[in-house]
Each structure stands twice: as structure tokens, then as C-alpha cells.
Amino acid sequence: MKHMSNESGRFSDKVIVTNILNGNIQDFAVVVTQTEKLVAQIVRKMTTNADDQKDLVQDIYLKVYQNLPSFQFKSKLSTWIANIAYNTTVRYLQKKKIPIIGMEETTESKFIATEDAEFDTIKTEAVDILTKEIDQLPPLYKTLITLYHLEELPNKEIAEITNLPEGTIKSYLYRARKMLKDNVNHHYKNR
Amino acid sequence: MTNNHLTDETLQAFLLKESQDDAVAAHLSACAECREKLENYQRLVAGMQKMAPESFAFDVTTVVMDKVVRYERQKKRMQELVFWGLLSILIIVIIAFSIPFLSQIRAVFTAIPVFTMLLIIGTGLVVLLFLIVDLNTQYKRKAEKIFQNKLQPIR
Secondary structure: OHHHHHHHHHHHHHHHHHHHHOOOHHHHHHHHHHHHHHHHHHHHHHOOOHHHHHHHHHHHHHHHHHHHHHOOOOOOHHHHHHHHHHHHHHHHHHHOOOOOOOOHHHHHHHOOOOHHHHOOOOOOOOHHHHHHHHHHOOHHHHHHHHHHHHOOOOHHHHHHHHOOOHHHHHHHHHHHHHHHHHHHHHHHHOO | OOOOOOOHHHHHHHHOOOOOOHHHHHHHHHOHHHHHHHHHHHHHHHHHHHOOOOOOOOOHHHHHHHHHHHHHHHHHHHHHHHHHHHHHHHHHHHHHHHHHHHHHHHHHHHHOOHHHHHHHHHHHHHHHHHHHHHHHHHHHHHHHHHHOOOOOOOO
């Protein structure tokens, strides 16, 4: 069933890309509408400045438009666009000298989880606390957590987006969840 | 076994069904500490799935389409500039190479009667006019296809 929906997805990708390449520029708006949520998960999780986000989104979609003739339908169009969004955002962070995973040590050292904290409960209704704690994570961890748990993308697709091996993604996700659990526990312990 | 607790990695893999080891399930049924840890992760994952997805404060489609249309116009202007530039260079080169042959060219026109010459010039002008009209029609048709969304999806 999933295979069939993938096939129909690829088919509609082909139709829409062919239309755009035939000069139907307005069809590009459909691509933007279909993928803006995924792009927002990446750009908004990795950057904080609203003006920069606007510039980044314009840059990302312009790159998509310019490179559309080279898209070979080896992946879903949304995955390809998410990959461009990820690479563009990483380059922006590199330019600004913002580490994408380098903040890990400082975040961990801030909260030394004790065995007692382990037993503190994490309240499911405290989504705002969780959101705040996710925002404290390094940009790459934030993005991986969002793509895996919110967008519910499989590791294979996340690997295509981030150009990282699946094993590395799994390992980063384990570390991110552990950091998040410890930080949330610490939050409740200090209340 | 209860003294040898499960690692966070093992617990997460078990929770997310990435591994289904019977030994892990057996340990969890006997170890309250690891069970508690697993429940923490369960709440964490459930909480993450409840979070509101991110969105932008601006209309992405409008912002992007503005940029794309501007880019297309700029590209077209650049292509026109290159076309007219190359055409001008070609005309200058042709004129430069024809200068030594000017007297021979003039001789062609003076050797024939005025009526014949006017006939040749008139025919040339009519052909040129037809070419310009055809070029203009094609340009308008293409512009209509691009900007008025007349293309049907290709199946």
C-alpha cells in the first residue's frame, strides 16, 4: 500500500515538474504549498532570526526552481527540497559560525542527571516545557527530533535529507532523546 | 540481571520497536527502575508527537513566487541583452568585412535599371515584414502560455 502511494506520489511529482519545465511557472506555487511545512520544520528549528528565515526560504525555493531540470526523480520531490533546505541552512549556520552539534557538551554539562532525577515524572500535558527544552538542543538534534517524531519520516528519508549515514542519525537521535529526557527531568526537579 | 540495567539506547530502541529482544522484555518485567526509565521515554515521545508543527510568520507562497517571477524576468532580460549584443557584434563584423568590397556592391546596384532595383528592394521589404509579423505572433503565443497558465498537464 505504502509502495503504491509512493508510486502515485512520484507520478504526481513528475506531472508537476514537467508542467513547470514546460513554462507553467504558476505550478511552482503548488510545489511551495505542498512542501512549506517540511521546509519550516528544518529552517525554523535550525535558525532563530525571522528576517534571516525569510531570506533563507527565498534562497531555498529559488535554488529548487533553478535546479528543477536536474531533478531525476530518484527520491520524492519533497525529500529533494528538504535536502536543499537542510544544506542551505547548514551553510547559513556555518557562515554565522554557529555550531550545528557543537553545543552538546555545554548543554549536557549544565544538567548533570542524578539517579533521583531519573524517577521524576515527565508530564505529558507540559508540551510547552518540552518545546522549550527542544529549543535548547543543538540545531541538528532539534531538526532530527522534529523530522523523526513530528513529521514521522523514516531514518532512510532523514538520511537523504541530511546527507548523514542512517547509523549516525540513529545515534544522534538516541543522544538527543537522552539529553531531552535528562533536561526535562532536571526542569521538574528544580521546580 | 536487575543489577545490570538496560542502557538508554536499548530502552529507546525497544520503545520505538527498532529492536524486539525478548531479553529486554524479560528484564523490564523484573526491573522497576528500567520500567520507570522506559515510561519516561514513553511520555517524552508522546509529548513530542503532540507538539504544534512549526510555521512561518509570513506567506511563503507569495514571498517565493515574487522572487521566482523576478528571477524569470531578470533571466529573460539577460537573454535579450545577450541576443542583441551578439547581433550588434555580428552586424559590425559584417560591415567591417564589407568595406573593401563597397565599390563592387555599389556596381551591382548601378548596373541594373532603377525599376528592377526597386522591385528587388520591394520584395525584400515584404519578406522582412512577413518575418517580423510571424516572429511577433510566436512571441505573443509563448508569452500567453507562460503567463496565463494555458498549458494542460502532460499525461
